[in-house]
Amino acid sequence: MTDQPILEIDKLSISFFTRLREIPAVMDFSATVMPGEALGLVGESGCGKSTVALGVMQDLGVNGRIVGGSIKFKGEDLCEMSPERLRDIRGSEIAMIYQEPMASLNPAMKIGKQLMEVPMIHEGVSEKEAYARALEVVTDVKLPDPERMLKSYPHQLSGGQQQRIVIAMALMSKPSLLILDEPTTALDVTVEAAVVELVKDLGKKYGTSMLFISHNLGLVLETCDRICVMYSGEAVERGSIADVFDEMQHPYTQALFRSIPLPGADKNARPLVAIPGNFPLPHERPDGCNFGPRCDYFEAGRCDAGFIPMEPVPGNDRHQSRCLKFQEIDWNAPIQVSDTKEKPEPGPVVLKMDNLKKYYEVAANALFGGGDKKVVKANETLSFEARESETLAIVGESGCGKSTFAKVLMGLETATDGAILLDNQSIGSTAIEDRDTKTVADIQMVFQNPFDTLNPSMTVGRQIMRALEIFGVGANDAERRARMLELLDLVKLPRAFADRMPRQLSGGQKQRVGIARAFAGDARIVVADEPVSALDVSVQAAVTDLLMEIQREHKTTLLFISHDLSIVRYLSDRVMVMYLGHVVELGSTDQVFSPPYHPYTEALLSAVPIADTSVKKKHIVLEGDIPSAMNPPSGCPFQTRCGWKSKVAGGLCEKEVPPVRMLAEGHQIKCHLSDAELAEMEPVIQIAAE
Amino acid sequence: MEPLTWTGAVGAFLNPVLGIAVTLLVVALIAQLVLGLFASPTTLQANPDGTLAASGGILGKIETAMKYLFLAVIALILVYLIAPLVLPYGMVGIIGEMSQRFLPVWIALIVTFTISIIYKRRLGLYGKLFDSTVGMIGFGLVMFWVFTALFVSVFDLIATHDYLTQVSGLKNKAPGVAVPDGTAGDIPHYLLGGDNLARDIFSRMVSGSTFVIAIAPLATIFAFMVGITLGLPAGYYGGLLDTILSFVANLILAFPVILLFYLLVTPEIVQTGIPSYMAAFLFVFPLIFFGVLLNSRYYTQPQKRTAILVPVLGILGWLYLSVINQKGTVIDFLPAWFDLFDITILVVFVSVVFVNAPTVFRIVRGLTLDLRTRDYVAAAQTRGEGAWYIMLWEILPNARGPLIVDFCLRIGYTTILLGTLGFFGLGLSSESPDWGSTINEGRKLLLIFAHPALPPAVALLSLVLGLNLLADGLREESLKD
Amino acid sequence: MGLFILRRFGVMILTAFCLTFIVFWLTNLGPNLEKLAKTQGNARMSDDAVVSWLANRGYSQPLPIKYGQWLGVLPGYVIDGTDGEVRARCAGPGEAVEEASTFCGILQGDWGFSTVAKDNVSAVLPGRLANTGKLMGWVMLVMVPGALIVGVLAGMREGSRTDRTLSTASIVTTATPEYVSGVLFISLFATGTFGMQWFKGTASSAVENATFENFFLPVMTIALYGMGYIARMTRASMAEVMTAQYIRTARLKGVSFPKIVLKHALRNALIAPFTVIMLQIPWLLSGVVIVETLFTYQGFGWELVRAASNNDIEMLLGVSVISVFVVLMTQLISDIGYVYLNPRIRIS
Numbered sequence A: 001m002t003d004q005p006i007l008e009i010d011k012l013s014i015s016f017f018t019r020l021r022e023i024p025a026v027m028d029f030s031a032t033v034m035p036g037e038a039l040g041l042v043g044e045s046g047c048g049k050s051t052v053a054l055g056v057m058q059d060l061g062v063n064g065r066i067v068g069g070s071i072k073f074k075g076e077d078l079c080e081m082s083p084e085r086l087r088d089i090r091g092s093e094i095a096m097i098y099q100e101p102m103a104s105l106n107p108a109m110k111i112g113k114q115l116m117e118v119p120m121i122h123e124g125v126s127e128k129e130a131y132a133r134a135l136e137v138v139t140d141v142k143l144p145d146p147e148r149m150l151k152s153y154p155h156q157l158s159g160g161q162q163q164r165i166v167i168a169m170a171l172m173s174k175p176s177l178l179i180l181d182e183p184t185t186a187l188d189v190t191v192e193a194a195v196v197e198l199v200k201d202l203g204k205k206y207g208t209s210m211l212f213i214s215h216n217l218g219l220v221l222e223t224c225d226r227i228c229v230m231y232s233g234e235a236v237e238r239g240s241i242a243d244v245f246d247e248m249q250h251p252y253t254q255a256l257f258r259s260i261p262l263p264g265a266d267k268n269a270r271p272l273v274a275i276p277g278n279f280p281l282p283h284e285r286p287d288g289c290n291f292g293p294r295c296d297y298f299e300a301g302r303c304d305a306g307f308i309p310m311e312p313v314p315g316n317d318r319h320q321s322r323c324l325k326f327q328e329i330d331w332n333a334p335i336q337v338s339d340t341k342e343k344p345e346p347g348p349v350v351l352k353m354d355n356l357k358k359y360y361e362v363a364a365n366a367l368f369g370g371g372d373k374k375v376v377k378a379n380e381t382l383s384f385e386a387r388e389s390e391t392l393a394i395v396g397e398s399g400c401g402k403s404t405f406a407k408v409l410m411g412l413e414t415a416t417d418g419a420i421l422l423d424n425q426s427i428g429s430t431a432i433e434d435r436d437t438k439t440v441a442d443i444q445m446v447f448q449n450p451f452d453t454l455n456p457s458m459t460v461g462r463q464i465m466r467a468l469e470i471f472g473v474g475a476n477d478a479e480r481r482a483r484m485l486e487l488l489d490l491v492k493l494p495r496a497f498a499d500r501m502p503r504q505l506s507g508g509q510k511q512r513v514g515i516a517r518a519f520a521g522d523a524r525i526v527v528a529d530e531p532v533s534a535l536d537v538s539v540q541a542a543v544t545d546l547l548m549e550i551q552r553e554h555k556t557t558l559l560f561i562s563h564d565l566s567i568v569r570y571l572s573d574r575v576m577v578m579y580l581g582h583v584v585e586l587g588s589t590d591q592v593f594s595p596p597y598h599p600y601t602e603a604l605l606s607a608v609p610i611a612d613t614s615v616k617k618k619h620i621v622l623e624g625d626i627p628s629a630m631n632p633p634s635g636c637p638f639q640t641r642c643g644w645k646s647k648v649a650g651g652l653c654e655k656e657v658p659p660v661r662m663l664a665e666g667h668q669i670k671c672h673l674s675d676a677e678l679a680e681m682e683p684v685i686q687i688a689a690e
Numbered sequence B: 001m002e003p004l005t006w007t008g009a010v011g012a013f014l015n016p017v018l019g020i021a022v023t024l025l026v027v028a029l030i031a032q033l034v035l036g037l038f039a040s041p042t043t044l045q046a047n048p049d050g051t052l053a054a055s056g057g058i059l060g061k062i063e064t065a066m067k068y069l070f071l072a073v074i075a076l077i078l079v080y081l082i083a084p085l086v087l088p089y090g091m092v093g094i095i096g097e098m099s100q101r102f103l104p105v106w107i108a109l110i111v112t113f114t115i116s117i118i119y120k121r122r123l124g125l126y127g128k129l130f131d132s133t134v135g136m137i138g139f140g141l142v143m144f145w146v147f148t149a150l151f152v153s154v155f156d157l158i159a160t161h162d163y164l165t166q167v168s169g170l171k172n173k174a175p176g177v178a179v180p181d182g183t184a185g186d187i188p189h190y191l192l193g194g195d196n197l198a199r200d201i202f203s204r205m206v207s208g209s210t211f212v213i214a215i216a217p218l219a220t221i222f223a224f225m226v227g228i229t230l231g232l233p234a235g236y237y238g239g240l241l242d243t244i245l246s247f248v249a250n251l252i253l254a255f256p257v258i259l260l261f262y263l264l265v266t267p268e269i270v271q272t273g274i275p276s277y278m279a280a281f282l283f284v285f286p287l288i289f290f291g292v293l294l295n296s297r298y299y300t301q302p303q304k305r306t307a308i309l310v311p312v313l314g315i316l317g318w319l320y321l322s323v324i325n326q327k328g329t330v331i332d333f334l335p336a337w338f339d340l341f342d343i344t345i346l347v348v349f350v351s352v353v354f355v356n357a358p359t360v361f362r363i364v365r366g367l368t369l370d371l372r373t374r375d376y377v378a379a380a381q382t383r384g385e386g387a388w389y390i391m392l393w394e395i396l397p398n399a400r401g402p403l404i405v406d407f408c409l410r411i412g413y414t415t416i417l418l419g420t421l422g423f424f425g426l427g428l429s430s431e432s433p434d435w436g437s438t439i440n441e442g443r444k445l446l447l448i449f450a451h452p453a454l455p456p457a458v459a460l461l462s463l464v465l466g467l468n469l470l471a472d473g474l475r476e477e478s479l480k481d
Numbered sequence C: 001m002g003l004f005i006l007r008r009f010g011v012m013i014l015t016a017f018c019l020t021f022i023v024f025w026l027t028n029l030g031p032n033l034e035k036l037a038k039t040q041g042n043a044r045m046s047d048d049a050v051v052s053w054l055a056n057r058g059y060s061q062p063l064p065i066k067y068g069q070w071l072g073v074l075p076g077y078v079i080d081g082t083d084g085e086v087r088a089r090c091a092g093p094g095e096a097v098e099e100a101s102t103f104c105g106i107l108q109g110d111w112g113f114s115t116v117a118k119d120n121v122s123a124v125l126p127g128r129l130a131n132t133g134k135l136m137g138w139v140m141l142v143m144v145p146g147a148l149i150v151g152v153l154a155g156m157r158e159g160s161r162t163d164r165t166l167s168t169a170s171i172v173t174t175a176t177p178e179y180v181s182g183v184l185f186i187s188l189f190a191t192g193t194f195g196m197q198w199f200k201g202t203a204s205s206a207v208e209n210a211t212f213e214n215f216f217l218p219v220m221t222i223a224l225y226g227m228g229y230i231a232r233m234t235r236a237s238m239a240e241v242m243t244a245q246y247i248r249t250a251r252l253k254g255v256s257f258p259k260i261v262l263k264h265a266l267r268n269a270l271i272a273p274f275t276v277i278m279l280q281i282p283w284l285l286s287g288v289v290i291v292e293t294l295f296t297y298q299g300f301g302w303e304l305v306r307a308a309s310n311n312d313i314e315m316l317l318g319v320s321v322i323s324v325f326v327v328l329m330t331q332l333i334s335d336i337g338y339v340y341l342n343p344r345i346r347i348s
Helices: A047-055 A083-089 A111-122 A127-140 A146-150 A160-170 A187-207 A217-223 A240-244 A251-259 A403-409 A437-442 A459-468 A477-490 A495-499 A507-518 A537-554 A565-571 A589-593 A599-607 A647-657 A673-682 B008-037 B058-086 B094-102 B103-119 B125-129 B133-153 B201-237 B239-254 B257-264 B268-274 B272-283 B285-298 B304-326 B346-371 B377-382 B387-423 B435-443 B452-481 C002-027 C030-040 C047-056 C063-071 C123-155 C159-174 C179-189 C212-243 C245-252 C257-295 C300-309 C314-340
Strands: A007-017 A020-034 A038-042 A064-075 A094-097 A177-181 A209-214 A226-231 A234-240 A349-363 A375-386 A391-395 A419-421 A445-446 A525-529 A557-562 A576-579 A582-588 A615-617 A660-664 A667-672 A685-687 B044-047 B052-054 C078-080 C087-088
Touching: A007 A047, A007 A375, A020 A038, A020 A047, A020 A209, A020 A234, A038 A047, A038 A160, A038 A217, A038 C159, A047 A064, A047 A094, A047 A177, A047 A226, A047 A685, A094 A160, A111 A160, A111 C159, A127 A146, A127 A160, A127 A234, A160 C030, A177 C063, A187 A217, A187 A599, A187 A647, A209 A217, A209 A419, A217 A240, A226 A251, A234 B103, A234 C063, A240 B058, A240 B346, A251 A537, A349 A403, A349 B058, A375 A403, A375 A557, A375 A582, A391 A565, A403 A525, A403 A557, A403 A685, A419 A565, A437 A525, A445 A507, A445 A667, A445 B377, A459 A495, A459 A507, A477 A495, A477 A685, A477 C123, A507 A537, A537 A565, A565 A589, A576 A599, A582 A599, A599 A685, A599 B044, A673 B452, B008 B058, B008 B094, B008 C159, B044 B257, B058 B094, B058 B257, B094 B103, B103 B125, B133 B201, B133 B452, B201 B285, B201 B387, B201 B435, B201 B452, B239 B346, B239 C002, B239 C314, B257 B346, B257 B387, B257 C002, B257 C257, B257 C300, B257 C314, B268 B272, B268 C030, B272 B304, B272 B346, B285 B387, B346 B387, B377 B387, B387 B435, B387 B452, B387 C179, B435 B452, B435 C179, B452 C159, B452 C179, C002 C063, C002 C314, C030 C047, C123 C212, C123 C257, C123 C300, C123 C314, C159 C212, C179 C212, C179 C257, C212 C257, C257 C300, C257 C314, C300 C314
Parallel strands: A038 A209, A038 A226, A094 A177, A177 A209, A391 A557, A391 A576, A445 A525, A525 A557
Antiparallel strands: A007 A020, A007 A064, A226 A234, A349 A375, A349 A419, A576 A582, A582 A667, A615 A685, A660 A667, B044 B052, C078 C087
8 A cells, every 4th residue: 555645634614605795614624534534523513524425525515615625535636537537546546435315216217227337437337347346335234134135125223223324325436435424314323322332344345435424422532543623614624533532622622522421420419511602603613713702711812813723742653732822731730620410319209100002003004094904003002211310211212102291191191090199180092182181280391402402483481471371370471571581581592592592592592491491391301302402512512500509499209301311411310211111220310321231222332432542341232123113022122132131041031021020129120031130241331440 | 539549649650660570479489489498508608796697699589589579679668658648638649548547557666666676585474575577567456456456446537538428429439539518528539339228437447446445355255264274174183074074075166157157147046046045155264264263372371362363253243244244145143233235246256265165165175184294293193282283384384385376376276266257247237347247248248349359358368367377486496495 | 905996996986976966957947947848839938838848748746757767777668748749768759659658768778859959869979089098199199198198398407498498388387278279279270360270260171081281270279278287296206316316326327327217217107197197088178179179170078068058858968978987988988997907906
């Protein structure tokens, strides 16, 4: 191999042009990818990382334009290539993997044809040879029954399989550079882990260089050799993984790491530090340092004076930072812990689930109707208790039944069997229309998608006031308005927001309004359905903190639904792990996060990427995909993917649903494994002693 | 009096110039289209001021040429339109005199556009319309006919003669014909000639606009009320209700429109009273709609609700009773002093609403199916809102974009339907100046005298085109953010 | 799939029953029958005479019974009339009452007797249908390929000059109903007014011998109105597909633009317009009525107008049955075709 870089981006600037103005998306961006190297590009949404990828592909659309700098691929400038030459390179030399596998595959074309197209275009090989190649690559990406795969249409595969096909398509011509744009964001955690593993292996096998774009620092740590952190269109820091993770030299990188829940963070003793303020809009960027207004080390007159160049960090290999003060800042100073909070004592039991079951009947063939009716068991014998001012996390991947559970609790659906007791009153079979106002106001919900949670055609204030009206708060409009303003104060939004329309708010602000609305009737139980998963990392911490703070003040019971184990570990008191409608494990946070685990919990823990170089993880990759809830496996729901199955004698796992076992006080598990085997389990995550 | 020529004395030297300009423009347009198909996508260039400019060989030059040619044509047309204001009568011929007659419309249009463009940033979606050329042209065409209808019916302007008066000797006479001395009228010519009953075609055409402009939007509003009131629950609840309503909607849609008209819009059917019953059924929907709308919003504050609901329903109820109550039909129970007005063409009105409502129903149902899965709907459900509140206050406002667009298109379609009725002579008297009837009158002698049928045809075309362009502009602008 | 078609058939038959019943009811309303009696019998008939005229011919029977007879599930009437004559529903002209069959309705293939054409409906309609079929065939031949080409060309580069020009042209044609375009065409190309007398303004001779001269204008009149609509649908669908991610995937795989359009975009883009085209056919039916009236072409639509204006009940019913059948068949075909074109639905 030569030492010539595969990709060399030099002072690249990309702008989008609208009718009114030029919007710079990427400014003064430089990066180099050496052969066989994987470069991670990290940043929050809107920071320009995807634009860089599209710039490399020279596919910026009608409005996008490269306004400065160069992108050299193997020494050849991509910006100056003819369209024909560019077409030759695309797909054969540079290939790309996208965020949404379903959308990136042509729905009306068989997978085989889509794969075979690549070598047929670029190398002019015969159909037969292309087929052989496709078969080989599909086998390489570890898909079962490759020949059948090639004959299928994309919609017949699951999300994980589709992403493998997209990867296969990218590798068909053995490219020298692979660009991955958030390749696993749309996938479940355990599937994501398998795909990441595959990408890493294939990268090595084919000797491909990679440009890996992600918002997830943990994922980059697992896959890349080098990293480049972007903020608001600029690269702010770049270097090797070890340098950037352990000896960061830019305030933004530091703030980013402090705002994500790493093992060891604790909501009471060591809370997350949110980055203040908001991400600047592209046309409202400040002078000088873009991060200036949100930076702890900001120095007026210096940081906002003018252009700040990338400066190398002395002593490190190719480590650079875009900060004027990086050599003055004491990077090892401990975090100023604002105020450690007392852990509140859980109060009496407010909510009790007793053998809750929810079954749906669906037609087997949705389109043509008729036919057999199938029973989907969305929730199977759910039992737990939740106390006052306690946080109970419900963890699981798609199809595990957590949303159904929320619907039943809210009264949008009624339970098939079992009971939900609120203050010892059964509400499980009472639909929401039949509940009294007090009960309705007591149980409220915070929704996942900030862009969907508020009615786009009503002002923020009106929406909160409507909730107050419904809950019978306040005697007249004036009183309600006063209360609404108080609620805005509670979620730390300026009172002026009352008259804004939702589209004028950022995602985090909308989520705050959603929280204010949920607390309008002094809710005692709040179901938070992935409240921060759609938000950017730096905003996540702030919203999480807010939620915790209100909970502390109001002694609210928080049911926190999430698939993100890091945040669950950070904020919850007890954790319930669900898989295909079953509760497979339930216990206090410490109990669930340390052995003995349920095999699924173990795999889940291993799958979650952690952005900490000192963490050692046990490596467990699950086979296959999550089975459909329409067609669950016999016996234990997890048996199709379980790595411990062989340790249970007599194929018991395939025959019987395991009973619920108490392992310790308050720790229950649904598994056939013997006590001895459970006791042998090793912890998945170990923090290396520093 | 001498008959008028099309462009009069001015036209003698302006016509050739205009002819050349238009020919060149057409040639350039075709050349550009053909080249555009083969040329690679235009390379765009970023200017330092942050704008983009397209540059590209022949294509670019043609584009520049086209721009100037287009401006030249517009300027020439403006001369034809403005010259008659300063020149004596008849100098610019028929075109000039017509322009002169439309003077109030021109003024109204200019005022509307100026005000709208100045305040366009404050006017929401309506203001954004003025960012789109297509939308502006459409709006201009629609407002042209709206103002014409207004000035003709209310201020008795524009029309030159009485649209029913027959003047002997002018039967089927060509445009610009001079009327005999002593004929009542504002000008001594029939600008667009006489029809087969020797009536002034120009006056009939402008008078016909009143009919369309009054009926089409109103009928569309009623169709929307019916479609929305039924489509929302069908989409929201689904199930049996949806199955039944959708079946009925499809049943009506499966009827060929013309067959339905021929069966419904006949004097015999009017005699049976079916239209009155249908009106009683269809027109009650606005009452239901507003009643439920306000009740679901204010039911938590009973006093306020009553204060709002009683006057609103009172007025609507009065209007409703006045509309359905008609002398000499099966529904005739109101005392005459209480009955506000009679609609003579109730059957036309009812059948147009009846034909349009199922389509609106389907659109609303589809939008509801989509919107009901949103989180804000779930949020409303989890705080125990009633179903109608969710449908009318959470779902409907967010479906307004597509509905507004469809509303414009549907007015256009209703205009076409009204024309169809006129064309087959259904439900309207043959004296009626509406465009469909006039086309019907004109087509009988079309092969001999083409001029009587053309003006109403062009008028109808321009109004429907305006509505379609308006809808297109609105769709484009509403998609932008 | 089979079950699906079966269900659709069920709905179709139910719809057909409902529709024919409605038509039957509307045409058999009192005033309509009175008009019929006066046109068929004597215009200056007394009210009593009208009543007995109708009673003698079975029109006074209750509606469901008449409908049953028309369908052929109830025995046809045999009435000993007040004027001494015995009439049977099933006895044709000149046929003895005793020899007539008991049932004669649609199910027996007896479509009734047209009072205007003075002939059996089943004898008149096929010829009319064939004429209309010829017209529609040409219309489809012009309209569908034209609309698809225009739509694809406009949609493949959204916002380009080609797109804008073609889109505007499409809007103009959708804003021109047949009775406007027909009138415009006739005055432009069939009269001497504008010096372009190239075509004929009537198509009555096209029944026997369709030529370019007498058939072009009617075909274009119908085709244009539908064309704009389909073209706009195709354009919207194409434009949407062209912004889809899998098109980007194809582009970044190095597929050339023409190949992207033909291999990747076209099939996906045609799914939506296909349904539109099929559902367009019933809509064209209205156009056919207008154009056949305007160009005096003796087809199905012309017959509809003639039957409707003279309250020719049996003919009107026959016409309704056929149009309902056409509408429902096209719906069925469009459903099946949609499933066939869209693999996402086909194999799930």
